[in-house]
Amino acid sequence: MEQYNKDEVLLEVKELSQYFKLGRRTLKAVNHVSFNIHKGEVFGLVGESGCGKTTTGRTIIKIYNPSTGDVFFKGRRIVAGIQDYREEIAAIRKEARAQINAEKANLKELIEKTPEREEEYKTEANQKITAICEERNAKVSVLKEKIASAKHDQKYCDKDYIAEEVKAVDEKYEAILAKLTNEEEILKVKAEYQKERKTASQKRLVTQIQMIFQDPIASLNPRMTVKDIISEGLVIQGVKDKKFIEERVYEMLELVGLVRDHADRYPHEFSGGQRQRIGIARAIIMNPELIIADEPVSALDVSIQAQVINLLNELREKMGLTILFVAHDLSVVKYFSDRIGVMYYGNLVELATSDELFAHPLHPYTRSLLSAIPLPDPHYEKQRKRFSYNPLAEHNYQTEQPTLREVAPGHFVSCNTEEFEKYKKILEKN
Ligand SMILES: Nc1ncnc2c1ncn2[C@@H]1O[C@H](COP(=O)(O)OP(=O)(O)OP(=O)(O)O)[C@@H](O)[C@H]1O
Ligand SMILES: [Mg+2]
Numbered sequence: 001m002e003q004y005n006k007d008e009v010l011l012e013v014k015e016l017s018q019y020f021k022l023g024r025r026t027l028k029a030v031n032h033v034s035f036n037i038h039k040g041e042v043f044g045l046v047g048e049s050g051c052g053k054t055t056t057g058r059t060i061i062k063i064y065n066p067s068t069g070d071v072f073f074k075g076r077r078i079v080a081g082i083q084d085y086r087e088e089i090a091a092i093r094k095e096a097r098a099q100i101n102a103e104k105a106n107l108k109e110l111i112e113k114t115p116e117r118e119e120e121y122k123t124e125a126n127q128k129i130t131a132i133c134e135e136r137n138a139k140v141s142v143l144k145e146k147i148a149s150a151k152h153d154q155k156y157c158d159k160d161y162i163a164e165e166v167k168a169v170d171e172k173y174e175a176i177l178a179k180l181t182n183e184e185e186i187l188k189v190k191a192e193y194q195k196e197r198k199t200a201s202q203k204r205l206v207t208q209i210q211m212i213f214q215d216p217i218a219s220l221n222p223r224m225t226v227k228d229i230i231s232e233g234l235v236i237q238g239v240k241d242k243k244f245i246e247e248r249v250y251e252m253l254e255l256v257g258l259v260r261d262h263a264d265r266y267p268h269e270f271s272g273g274q275r276q277r278i279g280i281a282r283a284i285i286m287n288p289e290l291i292i293a294d295e296p297v298s299a300l301d302v303s304i305q306a307q308v309i310n311l312l313n314e315l316r317e318k319m320g321l322t323i324l325f326v327a328h329d330l331s332v333v334k335y336f337s338d339r340i341g342v343m344y345y346g347n348l349v350e351l352a353t354s355d356e357l358f359a360h361p362l363h364p365y366t367r368s369l370l371s372a373i374p375l376p377d378p379h380y381e382k383q384r385k386r387f388s389y390n391p392l393a394e395h396n397y398q399t400e401q402p403t404l405r406e407v408a409p410g411h412f413v414s415c416n417t418e419e420f421e422k423y424k425k426i427l428e429k430n
């Protein structure tokens with residue numbers, strides 16, 4: 001199964017959070033979630049309804065501005081939250097204010113006790129207050145720089161990326177052209193140069209990540225033909241050549257197992273599985289490196305689910321795709337994913353290779369998800385006990401909060417120190 005390149009991280013999600021304000025309450029839909037996806041890998045993200053899977057995907061493709069945390073794609077920061085920095089600034093200011101007030105109160109007391117030394121005390125206090133302010137300003141300015149840099153990356157990541165890509169093309173062809181003398185050859189290379197330069201100038205980073213949406217009915221515009229739906233991304237990118245667009249659409253339809261004749265029809269004329277194929281065609285026409293497939297099969301009949309998963313698997317091999325596969329059911333991702341991350345109420349609670357997670361599930365929530373999977377084995381089915389996860393009964397986090405820790409190489413579990421030791425022992429026994 002492991003056909004991906006472990007050395008090349010394509011997507012890095014770092015402490016990503018997405019909070020929603022619900023009146024006076026804040027819902028932490030995604031709460032400091034971190035994971036990497038390697039090039040060519042299928043990474044399954046699993047958890048029950050409402051745990052924040054879609055929100056994670058949407059934040060990665062920049063539909064939402066994140067509250068905090070970063071996302072790096074091909075080593076470049078494409079998503080950057082600033083709320084943590086803002087809160088840190090507020091805390092530093094508050095702390096400095098408290099220190100200054102304490103100094104002032106101290107000064108007052110000293111002067112009351114020994115009024116003849118007032119001037120001396122005042123000078124001393126002023127020096128201390130100046131030092132507090134200087135320290136505060138230095139800390140705040142570091143954080144303000146981080147905010148400015150986050151805002152810049154969030155806004156200009158594509159522009160900066162394209163500028164670099166175009167520059168690389170320029171340099172490549174300048175070097176080639178400098179060596180040529182034959183007029184005919186020069187013309188030929190120049191034509192190639194222009195073509196490659198144009199491609200580079202259109203290749204936005206964010207279009208290299210495409211999402212396949214959860215609901216194949218709601219995500220396709222009913223008033224657009226299949227051709228218009230599939231080619232929309234290209235048109236937005238500025239491609240105008242109608243013939244080229246049409247050919248690409250036909251090519252995509254065939255790739256996803258539909259036929260040319262489908263191009264002029266409307267979404268309602270298709271079955272659920274076919275609509276999801278249209279959704280997949282719409283994503284892959286952009287030649288993405290990463291596909292975020294948000295529960296692409298959960299709205300489909302079981303018999304159709306396998307077909308769509310097989311299609312994604314074929315495309316992965318043909319196009320060298322990397323896939324973030326979102327599902328609420330572990331059995332769906334088991335055979336398809338190289339690694340799996342389990343989410344519970346906005347938090348990542350366990351992360352391991354697919355085999356390891358199924359062989360040695362450690363977090364009680366993961367174990368409860370596994371206990372819900374029926375297997376076509378009567379003996380197993382007789383013994384299978386379903387149990388539900390009750391965090392209050394399972395953990396005591398009053399003295400120490402959990403963090404994501406590496407219990408065995410590549411196997412991460414959200415736990416505190418006590419649980420960490422317990423989990424390590426469990427793995428040793430196995
Ligand atoms: N735009 C929004 N505004 C406010 N709350 C939101 C928004 N989007 C999602 N939420 C809330 O955030 C939480 C996570 O939602 P999300 O859609 O990411 O869950 P999910 O894991 O994809 O669930 P499902 O399996 O049902 O698709 C839910 O409680 C949801 O109600
Ligand atoms: Mg969802």
